[in-house]
Amino acid sequence: MAAEDVYRQEFPVKGGDFAKAGTVACRIKELLKDLGLDVKTVRRAAIAAYEAEMNVIMYAWQGRMDLAVSPEEVRITVDDQGPGIADIELAMTEGYSTATPEMRELGFGAGMGLPNIKRNSDVFHVDSQTGQGTRLEIIIRTNGHKP
Amino acid sequence: MKLSDLATRLDLKVYTAGTPLERPVLGGYASDLLSDVIGHGRKDDLWVTMQIHPNIVAVAVLKELAGIVLVNGREPAPETLQQAEREGVPVLGTRLGAFELVGRLYGLGVKGS
Ligand SMILES: Nc1ncnc2c1ncn2[C@@H]1O[C@H](COP(=O)(O)OP(=O)(O)O)[C@@H](O)[C@H]1O
Numbered sequence: 001m002a003a004e005d006v007y008r009q010e011f012p013v014k015g016g017d018f019a020k021a022g023t024v025a026c027r028i029k030e031l032l033k034d035l036g037l038d039v040k041t042v043r044r045a046a047i048a049a050y051e052a053e054m055n056v057i058m059y060a061w062q063g064r065m066d067l068a069v070s071p072e073e074v075r076i077t078v079d080d081q082g083p084g085i086a087d088i089e090l091a092m093t094e095g096y097s098t099a100t101p102e103m104r105e106l107g108f109g110a111g112m113g114l115p116n117i118k119r120n121s122d123v124f125h126v127d128s129q130t131g132q133g134t135r136l137e138i139i140i141r142t143n144g145h146k147p
Numbered sequence: 148m149k150l151s152d153l154a155t156r157l158d159l160k161v162y163t164a165g166t167p168l169e170r171p172v173l174g175g176y177a178s179d180l181l182s183d184v185i186g187h188g189r190k191d192d193l194w195v196t197m198q199i200h201p202n203i204v205a206v207a208v209l210k211e212l213a214g215i216v217l218v219n220g221r222e223p224a225p226e227t228l229q230q231a232e233r234e235g236v237p238v239l240g241t242r243l244g245a246f247e248l249v250g251r252l253y254g255l256g257v258k259g260s
């Protein structure tokens with residue numbers, strides 16, 4: 001835990017577990033609200049968390065989301081074991097998706113997840129090893145609305 | 148306009164019991180793609196969709212939507228209903244298709260962004 005973190009929590013995410021999809025993002029949203037962060041920061045973090053959680057569920061075997069909150073920022077780190085992303089730039093393109101027809105029928109696979117994360121964060125890094133997994137680092141600045 | 152007024156005016160069926168119909172609807176969004184709603188929906192929007200599976204509830208909770216209207220006579224899956232009632236998300240329905248419902252909502256003052 002970094003010295004300035006006022007809150008930190010870890011959430012496991014299971015690949016393929018569509019029944020629980022969105023639970024971690026909802027928990028994160030509640031926690032940030034309870035910490036007293038401003039609505040805009042909470043909203044942006046919730047969107048980023050949702051899309052990151054969905055990608056672990058849709059594409060990876062298992063993963064972990066780490067939430068860390070300091071007075072300056074909300075950091076969400078996502079680590080998964082999975083197929084990884086071969087071409088990150090392509091994956092970041094709005095509309096690009098490798099979702100299965102079954103997923104698309106349920107409304108997943110709009111190819112807007114990673115772009116949604118980028119749009120709603122101040123720092124967004126994607127690191128991936130094909131055949132091993134993917135790591136996302138998402139930072140949302142609180143812009144002085146300190147928890 | 149309140150969700151309960153819209154439900155009466157448009158003869159919408161209310162599937163969920165005990166969810167807040169008195170909350171104001173400030174706008175609307177129509178889409179069957181979840182990330183699209185996550186990206187473009189706004190707080191207090193009424194969401195028009197044909198998706199009926201439980202994941203729509205998480206989207207509505209995260210975006211603080213006013214409620215969900217299922218079109219084309221589609222009924223919510225049982226787990227969707229359970230989750231919606233637990234989370235306090237109103238789920239309604241209509242036999243109308245999305246185009247027709249959105250047109251009528253618009254006529255009653257429910258607009259997009
Ligand atoms: N955690 C991940 N592991 C493996 N592939 C991923 C992961 N996240 C995203 N991808 C790849 O990037 C593509 C684009 O992701 P995204 O923008 O979230 O859109 P969508 O999930 O709708 O396909 C996905 O279709 C998938 O091929």
Ligand SMILES: [Mg+2]
Nearest residue numbers: 054055113114
């Ligand atoms: Mg995605």
